[in-house]
Amino acid sequence: MSHFHVYSLPVELLDTLTPRNLVNEPRPISPSPTPGASTSTTGSRACNVCNGATFVDVEEQRVHFRSDWHRYNVKTRLNGGQSVSEVEFSKLVDGLEDSISGSASEDSDSDDSDDAIDALVNKATRKTRSQSPGQARASAPQTALAWFHSPPATQLGVYKALFNSGVHQNDYLSELKGMQHGGRTWAMFMVAGGHFAGAIVRVSRESEDEGDEDSSQRKKKPKKPKSDTEVLKHKTFHRYTTRRKQGGSQGLNDNAKGNAKSAGAQLRRYGEQALRDDIRNLIQEWAEEIDGCERIWIRASGTNRKIFVDYEGSVIAKGDGRLRTFPFPTRRPTQSELSRCLMELTRAKTSHLTEDALRAQDEAYLASLPKPKPVPVTAPPGPEKPKPVKLSKEEEILREKWSRLLEMVSKGRLDPLKAFWEREGPNLGGVDTLIPDWAGEKRSTLLQLAAHAGHEDVTDWLLENLHADPTVDVPLAKAGELEDDDSGDASDSAKAPKGSRRTAYDLARTRAVRDVFRRCAGAHPDWWDWFGAARVPSALSKEMEEERDEKKKVRRKGLKDKVKEREGKAKPPLEPEPKPVVQEQKVRDPTGPRKLGGASGAVEGIAGLTPEMRAKVERERRARAAEARLNGISK
Template identity: 80%
Template structure:
């Protein structure tokens, strides 16, 4: 922490300070250009040198010119380093300005309105000039809250800019700092957040009258050094306004979700009203001290800031130039936090860097700044996006029918599908019509969609009843590869997987054995319908006898597996005699009195008291039942 107090800096240090600015140093104001000589008029007592030497016939005309907006605009433009404009050019600027300005006026009220309009016009033209100037690019160096001063050879002081008066130019910070060293000053500091409030009126600088308050009878004793800052008045209090573990005040929650009707909400609303009244009453009691303060520091949210101003009889006006916000993060409003903030504001930041270190720091800082963006060259106009085609009513109805049809097939809704097809099948073009591209479907026919979805009843209905064509090829992807190469089911296919780039049909899209059997069954029953074993790529037909034979073989295979398991377990015998267990002493349970609920474990109770041979037999039966349960589970798959 620096030992230097900003209101009592040593004179020898203050005289050696110079402002230290980096890239953010503002441009030096250029001197006003000399008045341009007019070829048509001559300068004199009845001529205006600011407005390019325009001459007047009499004094009244000259006075009217000095009151005109044209003259005032030229005066302010010349002060800002610009050039005067002619009356015609000024008229064009007025026409381009959105807010029209009034003409010459003689009354005070009209003059004030005209001054505001002229200021707006000057500000607008100044922004345009700076935006086109190469020295004022779109990117500026980031501003900091501290103003730094350098004292040779290696001392730097940082002071918060908020301490200085409003509107002070950065080049005048040093003179402003020197003026702060004289006179007594007081500040008012207020904080409010989460129902907590802390306020104080503090003295930050002692005047000459404060040094003469020592009583004459205490001359023999050592003079007591007064502190540089002193708390004159302070007050803290708290109200219940915050919703616990949820954050935010009750008023913010009411504005977002409506008024809550709970008892806690009522208490929080009462707490907010009481907090507002307490703060305003306190400010009213301190009105005389606040009016004499040099700065008023307020830390409050946007909603809480209305507590201090914008009400009838408020002591602090919204436009008060003494208002400041704390230029650094603060914690919960308490008396100790106010003291910390006071120390932070009144103590100068101190560093010790040599000239070489400062130069290296500046170069590193300049290198870290983002480079200005290059002015983009006008690129070729992009081709206009095709406008969406407006569909007719008939086309919208057709697309809705296709969407419903594909949804029923994909989800396997057979009964609604039959009813829908009886009504709309002919209007859609039949079962083998290609699916339109605008549907986004990758398959070409309804049969391919049903086979890929894995619904055997829908697939059978399309093949048997509607006689869908199974020989139509599946569309290929853009790279020439077949669509839907994945096989979600874990079963092996009856037909070999086609090589990449080969043609595929609806049968190849079937993911389950049940759907493939539908194709084989239909091929065996209606061999003359299609080229099943060639163009449709069905490997073989499947009759009812073949299905029964396959099921019988499966049952025989399962029965043989069960028999082998039983024989294997029957041959299993204990290789070593199990050691005789110690006899278990039965504890006679009391017939009366409290008994233990639940009893003993069922497994241990079942083998208690059995011989080793009986125990081995029970264990073999348990294993046999477990093996049989596993076989039954395999048979159901």
């Protein structure tokens, strides 16, 4: 037999099946069941998630599926935890500050109830992890199929969606055995792109009826074998809802960009409303059959799903435990697609691997799992970072004044600086006060800052008017930082070796700023120790500046004379040549043939001359040009 029907598996095959787990992990120890409930009870009138709770009829079972107790156990089992009894669940609820709704009332699916259940599940998960830290085991990859093994080399795969919600994988085999008897029906619905397909199908054979009135007639005719599945009702229809060549429904487009006002948009909105009404009317018509279905399969997007559930008077409740989605990709909703999906769900997948091959797969998978990371050793807490000191109002005002002062000095704004200093200078401590450390300046005084910035007028005002001290040293630590960026014109003094003391004069990067120091040293030699502590090499008077300017003029004149002499030696004077005799040219007949374009004046002047005469004229022109250049240089 190449294909096995899930709901009619051979008995001899069922007896040999065992759960096929990728990693053989021990079955979790279940808590002792509540009195009157048997853990071995299986079938459609029992809940294997909630410690084998049994029910009298289908309605009671549905009420249980909607209860908070069942939903809590389902989420706990999915997270690898253990189910609790109804008494234990009541104690957990009492432990919460905000209790959740008690039973399957109309508000059992409210958001508050879901939040409370999630809080209980998270609390139980944290407690389980704290009791057994570092004991995480490799688990099988989560796939849509549950596999069973039959020796020696047969494996069956069944979709997990066929089992009851929240059933542990170790209970799948008992669930599968319970699925082999009793008639079962499904409801299958698909909607996408304005297409709808729905059907009520029978997925398992009904038990043989006895005592039929026509039994004598049936004995005469051979029985026809009943098929495993049968479509009892089906319906398909289509509405215009999607935007052609653009994709997406009209409702999604309206939500994203606002309501369009075209005729096509109105037709699509009408089609969406009509499609919704048609589907709901069909579900209402099939309400009795849907109520008796074991599974309800729905393929719909997030917005289309509201067509089936969560509306006033809906036949299918939002939290119905029978709801399923197709665990594989589907195509356009059609009757043939529903039939294909039905065959895919009810046909067991088969493979034929030996036990050695299965063991090799397990070992290969375990070898591919990443090794657990070592638990990081928490380092002792380091020293706490100092918290920023909260400044008083006076300190904030003082810092603002210093910031304004440093900005004016560094940018060379002399006039605002004079006005500011007359008003605020005495309050800042004088011109020789060191710049505060919080300012982040590499220089120590205002004079050093102005000299390094290269502002002659600000430096002269600080020296002459405010008598700034030029002997203050630049701190050694900061001097080392300034070694690379203080390079400028060649200084008149020897460059200080690295690490030695430096002053404001050493920070000057232009000759004009250094001359300011030398002039002040010459005009006021008794103010400071200019040539010692201030490191000024020499004084500079007006006579010395005039003498230096005169030397510059003489030097420039000598350079010009040398240039003239060099050019004269390079090109000897040309002998005067007789001027060429220009022959009169005949006037051409204006009516005669002419060449296109005209000739420049220079070309017309030598037109008609012999090559020797043309060369003489060209040499004369070059000689005149050279003479004109020499005259320009001598001036």
